[in-house]
Structures are given as structure tokens and as C-alpha cells.
Amino acid sequence: FATEAAITILRIDDMIKLVKDERDNEE
Known part of the structure; x- marks a missing residue:
């Protein structure tokens, strides 16, 4: 779970x- 969360944060x-x-x- 932690790994998936980290990957999602990196993507965002x-x-x-x-x-x-x-x-x-x-501009």
C-alpha cells in the first residue's frame, strides 16, 4: 500500500x- 501511495503522489x-x-x- 505504501508503495502504491508513493507512486501516486509522485505522479500527481x-x-x-x-x-x-x-x-x-x-506567459
């Missing part, structure tokens, strides 16, 4: 980073 973190990068590029 990556998604947030991608969204931030896209927003920065637009």
Missing part, C-alpha cells in the same frame, strides 16, 4: 510540475 507531483511549466511557457 509530476502532473503539477507539467501544468506549472505549461503556464510559465504561455
Whole structure:
């Protein structure tokens, strides 16, 4: 369970980073 939770958190973190990068590029 801990491993799956860690992977999910990492995926969400990556998604947030991608969204931030896209927003920065637009500006």
C-alpha cells in the first residue's frame, strides 16, 4: 500500500510540475 501511495503522489507531483511549466511557457 505504501508503495502504491508513493507512486501516486509522485505522479500527481509530476502532473503539477507539467501544468506549472505549461503556464510559465504561455506567459
